Amino acid sequence: xxxxxxxxxxxxxxxxxxxxxxxxxxxxxxxxxxxxxxxxxxxxxxxxxxxxxxxxxxxxxxxxxxxxxxxxxxxxxxxxxxxxxxxxxxxxxxxxxxxxxxxxxxxxxxxxxxxxxxxxxxxxxxxxxxxxxxxxxxxxxxxxxxxxxxxxxxxxxxxxxxxxxxxxxxxxxxxxxxxxxxxxxxxxxxxxxxxxxxxxxxxxxxxxxxxxxxxxxxxxxxxxxxxxxxxxxxxxxxxxxxxxxxxxxxxxxxxxxxxxxxxxxxxxxxxxxxxxxxxxxxxxxxxxxxxxxxxxxxxxxxxxxxxxxxxxxxxxxxxxxxxxxxxxxxxxxxxxxxxxxxxxxxxxxxxxxxxxxxxxxxxxxxxxxxxxxxxxxxxxxxxxxxxxxxxxxxxxxxxxxxxxxxxxxxxxxxxxxxxxxxxxxxxxxxxxxxxxxxxxxxxxxxxxxxxxxxxxxxxxxxxxxxxxxxxxxxxxxxxxxxxxxxxxxxxxxxx
Amino acid sequence: xxxxxxxxxxxxxxxxxxxxxxxxxxxxxxxxxxxxxxxxxxxxxxxxxxxxxxxxxxxxxxxxxxxxxxxxxxxxxxxxxxxxxxxxxxxxxxxxxxxxxxxxxxxxxxxxxxxxxxxxxxxxxxxxxxxxxxxxxxxxxxxxxxxxxxxxxxxxxxxxxxxxxxxxxxxxxxxxxxxxxxxxxxxxxxxxxxxxxxxxxxxxxxxxxxxxxxxxxxxxxxxxxxxxxxxxxxxxxxxxxxxxxxxxxxxxxxxxxxxxxxxxxxxxxxxxxxxxxxxxxxxxxxxxxxxxxxxxxxxxxxxxxxxxxxxxxxxxxxxxxxxxxxxxxxxxxxxxxxxxxxxxxxxxxxxxxxxxxxxxxxxxxxxxxxxxxxxxxxxxxxxxxxxxxxxxxxxxxxx
Numbered sequence: 001x002x003x004x005x006x007x008x009x010x011x012x013x014x015x016x017x018x019x020x021x022x023x024x025x026x027x028x029x030x031x032x033x034x035x036x037x038x039x040x041x042x043x044x045x046x047x048x049x050x051x052x053x054x055x056x057x058x059x060x061x062x063x064x065x066x067x068x069x070x071x072x073x074x075x076x077x078x079x080x081x082x083x084x085x086x087x088x089x090x091x092x093x094x095x096x097x098x099x100x101x102x103x104x105x106x107x108x109x110x111x112x113x114x115x116x117x118x119x120x121x122x123x124x125x126x127x128x129x130x131x132x133x134x135x136x137x138x139x140x141x142x143x144x145x146x147x148x149x150x151x152x153x154x155x156x157x158x159x160x161x162x163x164x165x166x167x168x169x170x171x172x173x174x175x176x177x178x179x180x181x182x183x184x185x186x187x188x189x190x191x192x193x194x195x196x197x198x199x200x201x202x203x204x205x206x207x208x209x210x211x212x213x214x215x216x217x218x219x220x221x222x223x224x225x226x227x228x229x230x231x232x233x234x235x236x237x238x239x240x241x242x243x244x245x246x247x248x249x250x251x252x253x254x255x256x257x258x259x260x261x262x263x264x265x266x267x268x269x270x271x272x273x274x275x276x277x278x279x280x281x282x283x284x285x286x287x288x289x290x291x292x293x294x295x296x297x298x299x300x301x302x303x304x305x306x307x308x309x310x311x312x313x314x315x316x317x318x319x320x321x322x323x324x325x326x327x328x329x330x331x332x333x334x335x336x337x338x339x340x341x342x343x344x345x346x347x348x349x350x351x352x353x354x355x356x357x358x359x360x361x362x363x364x365x366x367x368x369x370x371x372x373x374x375x376x377x378x379x380x381x382x383x384x385x386x387x388x389x390x391x392x393x394x395x396x397x398x399x400x401x402x403x404x405x406x407x408x409x410x411x412x413x414x415x416x417x418x419x420x421x422x423x424x425x426x427x428x429x430x431x432x433x434x435x436x437x438x439x440x441x442x443x444x445x446x447x448x449x450x451x452x453x454x455x456x457x458x459x460x461x462x463x464x465x466x467x468x469x470x471x472x473x474x475x476x477x478x479x480x481x482x483x484x485x486x487x488x489x490x491x492x493x494x495x
Numbered sequence: 496x497x498x499x500x501x502x503x504x505x506x507x508x509x510x511x512x513x514x515x516x517x518x519x520x521x522x523x524x525x526x527x528x529x530x531x532x533x534x535x536x537x538x539x540x541x542x543x544x545x546x547x548x549x550x551x552x553x554x555x556x557x558x559x560x561x562x563x564x565x566x567x568x569x570x571x572x573x574x575x576x577x578x579x580x581x582x583x584x585x586x587x588x589x590x591x592x593x594x595x596x597x598x599x600x601x602x603x604x605x606x607x608x609x610x611x612x613x614x615x616x617x618x619x620x621x622x623x624x625x626x627x628x629x630x631x632x633x634x635x636x637x638x639x640x641x642x643x644x645x646x647x648x649x650x651x652x653x654x655x656x657x658x659x660x661x662x663x664x665x666x667x668x669x670x671x672x673x674x675x676x677x678x679x680x681x682x683x684x685x686x687x688x689x690x691x692x693x694x695x696x697x698x699x700x701x702x703x704x705x706x707x708x709x710x711x712x713x714x715x716x717x718x719x720x721x722x723x724x725x726x727x728x729x730x731x732x733x734x735x736x737x738x739x740x741x742x743x744x745x746x747x748x749x750x751x752x753x754x755x756x757x758x759x760x761x762x763x764x765x766x767x768x769x770x771x772x773x774x775x776x777x778x779x780x781x782x783x784x785x786x787x788x789x790x791x792x793x794x795x796x797x798x799x800x801x802x803x804x805x806x807x808x809x810x811x812x813x814x815x816x817x818x819x820x821x822x823x824x825x826x827x828x829x830x831x832x833x834x835x836x837x838x839x840x841x842x843x844x845x846x847x848x849x850x851x852x853x854x855x856x857x858x859x860x861x862x863x864x865x866x867x868x869x870x871x872x873x874x875x876x877x878x879x880x881x882x883x884x885x886x887x888x889x890x891x892x893x894x
Contacts, residue, residue, distance in 0.1 A: 198864075428648055
């Protein structure tokens with residue numbers, strides 16, 4: 001992975017840039033010393049690092065606006081950053097740019113139980129929203145596994161998911177409104193406490209735009225009443241096909257579980273060794289299905305789910321009989337990443353989505369690649385929506401192993417696309433999957449996305465070098481090649 | 496209007512390219528039943544997707560369906576019903592609002608107009624279910640966006656941008672969308688009262704419970720009289736309606752919970768079972784309103800709904816409230832646009848869903864936007880359609 005070469009002209013203006021930022025954001029809000037910049041050199045994809053010119057930490061929307069307007073005018077690149085938990089390098093700094101950290105935007109502004117909304121500044125954590133409303137029985141549904149740390153602004157940038165999104169949707173289905181600053185410094189509001197803003201759905205476009213279109217300064221989300229009861233079924237299968245078929249049958253029976261997770265044998269083994277959750281060790285696939293809702297509904301459906309698993313030849317079926325047992329079923333799954341971290345010096349977490357019917361084929365392909373690369377792989381899988389998280393085990397201290405792990409990961413994602421899936425289900429493209437974009441999109445597809453980028457950010461100051469494999473000048477993208485003098489299709493059927 | 500009828504996406508791309516070469520704008524339509532929604536345009540040539548029809552993929556176990564944009568909505572709904580599935584966003588038969596016969600809608604039109612039914616607040620709008628699109632931009636280029644899987648953050652979510660874009664950005668040729676199980680049981684709690692504010696507060700209270708209501712509408716006496724349900728008509732007053740769906744034991748249990756938490760002992764109420772499906776279809780299709788020339792939709796925070804509804808009533812409107820009180824459909828004889836738009840000044844929007852052409856030639860159909868947003872929308876339009884070939888003027892009033 002290479003970033004575009006830094007602009008020497010900008011690097012030469014370091015002191016001027018820092019001084020200009022200090023004139024906008026006073027005091028400790030601008031960090032420019034090498035020690036102070038270190039914590040910002042990477043996000044959760046820590047294999048890639050870069051030290052920016054400065055980190056600016058505004059605390060008002062006016063400051064954000066002034067910083068962006070200045071950077072737009074002076075053509076200084078800006079990398080927005082929430083909590084820095086991106087797994088795809090979305091907030092990897094640029095050496096010839098500044099980082100715009102939103103950490104000081106950490107207040108909840110409005111809790112409105114009657115309209116079922118919370119309005120928060122973007123630096124509030126995902127879990128912070130739930131914490132603010134749980135005393136009244138409410139919660140915010142999307143729950144990425146980093147929810148204790150990740151910010152709601154970052155959730156918008158990445159369209160974050162989580163284990164509950166099969167039933168409750170992704171960030172994009174739960175956000176009602178935002179205030180944001182355009183790269184030009186203009187402040188705009190989209191949506192609010194009402195449904196469906198008018199005109200083009202720019203709120204939908206912004207969600208998942210990875211910090212390339214604007215900087216979110218306020219967020220309004222929908223909150224839900226917590227389901228009264230949740231129970232889980234643990235199911236073990238001799239083959240991943242049986243596990244996959246069980247998932248299809250559960251959904252085909254009209255049941256949308258609150259959570260539906262699968263693990264393969266290496267992941268089961270690692271989790272069980274770490275946490276002793278009581279997982280069966282003689283199975284190839286383990287399925288955890290959680291049903292939530294009114295007690296009578298959960299009790300009714302859980303029997304149906306257990307019956308479906310039996311029909312598909314499950315060798316283990318355990319229905320949680322208490323809240324402790326339910327949490328124990330989940331404990332192994334939720335600790336799968338650290339459990340794998342325990343058996344390998346390093347691991348690389350991938351994030352593809354596939355049509356679920358192709359699961360067995362993709363797992364077999366991964367086993368073949370694992371042999372070829374000489375690296376182990378463990379799989380956890382949001383089975384309900386086909387979102388696969390292969391964990392590639394490697395040792396960064398061994399020469400070439402990181403490169404091998406990256407190549408292995410690329411091959412997995414290419415396979416996902418080949419079977420009709422996509423490069424990333426919830427972690428984002430960032431820098432990590434940037435160069436793979438052409439495996440999924442044609443040049444025309446990508447150019448249209450870049451034209452949208454140019455509509456927002458004609459100077460391309462916001463997070464350049466992310467998402468798109470090649471940087472194009474906006475003027476070049478806007479050109480239209482019209483072939484003159486064409487026959488106007490007289491032979492086509494009309495009436 | 497002369498119609499172009501491409502049989503493939505490539506042919507549609509050629510037709511747009513030809514129009515581009517001649518700088519000849521095109522109207523974009525399926526069956527054309529909803530051309531009355533938007534600013535009036537009078538293009539001599541239309542590009543219709545009706546021949547791009549047919550289901551290409553349906554996997555009930557993966558909750559996904561793909562089809563040509565010209566596929567009739569009725570065909571999709573019938574196919575889904577065979578497998579006890581449905582479109583959760585409950586699209587209205589909106590062509591009937593413009594005088595077309597029922598059942599005209601195509602899937603392309605459903606997504607291009609982004610109109611949702613009563614389940615919107617719980618299940619989302621068409622934009623929340625559109626997973627992938629193959630389309631032709633105003634540059635005459637065939638592109639795709641999204642895919643066939645629910646969880647996908649690869650590149651910008653152009654599906655959102657195309658939803659509700661009324662053909663102004665691209666001609667959708669092929670769409671892939673999420674489908675969901677249909678409920679085995681539907682019941683509706685009807686709460687009768689005189690005070691709209693009190694009934695609306697009960698809707699909000701119900702929406703804030705864990706009983707997972709999937710419809711929350713408020714019909715004043717006039718709308719209740721047109722509900723097609725004798726018990727509602729005979730009450731002679733207003734009625735709040737709460738829909739509960741799911742497996743039977745759960746529906747019955749939640750209904751009891753709703754009655755004890757939301758109704759208490761204070762108000763007359765009853766539970767509708769068999770009539771529920773037809774009742775909510777009537778609400779979805781706005782058949783609880785009388786036939787008057789002007790139709791507005793207001794979208795506000797649920798707590799603001801009743802005040803806006805009262806003001807509309809004072810302007811002579813017949814109306815009802817949906818979406819927990821946050822959406823108002825109102826019919827009138829003349830638009831009173833300044834007064835209506837003033838009602839959403841505190842947040843929200845008002846759409847002139849229907850009015851005679853002469854009126855829509857002078858009044859913005861969609862809520863006017865502040866300058867920075869309006870100019871951003873123009874730049875987005877130009878990013879797809881720099882020569883204004885696709886439905887120019889459909890979404891904005893010419894200056």
